[in-house]
Amino acid sequence: MYIVAVDPDTCSGCDACADSCPAHLLKFVDGKTxxxxxxxxxxGCESCITICPSGAVTITEM
Ligand code: SF4
Ligand code: SF4
Incomplete structure (x- = not known):
């Protein structure tokens, strides 16, 4: 099992990650994801991590 998190302080709001997630877990809201x-x-596909230019996305294997 994996858990995904986005650091709002690091996210630049580029909106690149939302479309990359096959599980539709990432959504652009009020300028942040x-x-x-x-x-x-x-x-745990890491598409969001690969596409994020800010290093704002982390996934943790539980
Ligand atoms: S690792 Fe893959 S499934 Fe998980 S949030 Fe990122 S893009 Fe979505
Ligand atoms: S790709 Fe990274 S910086 Fe861009 S919206 Fe997603 S989390 Fe934020």
């Missing part, structure tokens, strides 16, 4: 739904549905 937030994790929506069940963060434990992250599949």
């Amino acid at each position: 937030e994790v929506v739904g069940d963060e434990t549905e992250c599949m």
Whole structure:
């Protein structure tokens, strides 16, 4: 199981990650990206980490 998190202080709001997530866990809200739904549905594919230019996304394997 993986858990995804976005650091709001590091996120620059580029909105690059939302479309990269096959589980639709990342949503652009008020200029920042937030994790929506069940963060434990992250599949650990690392698409969001690869595309994020700010290093704002982390996934943790539980
Ligand atoms: S690792 Fe993959 S499934 Fe998990 S939040 Fe990132 S893009 Fe979505
Ligand atoms: S790709 Fe990174 S900097 Fe851009 S919106 Fe997503 S978390 Fe924020």
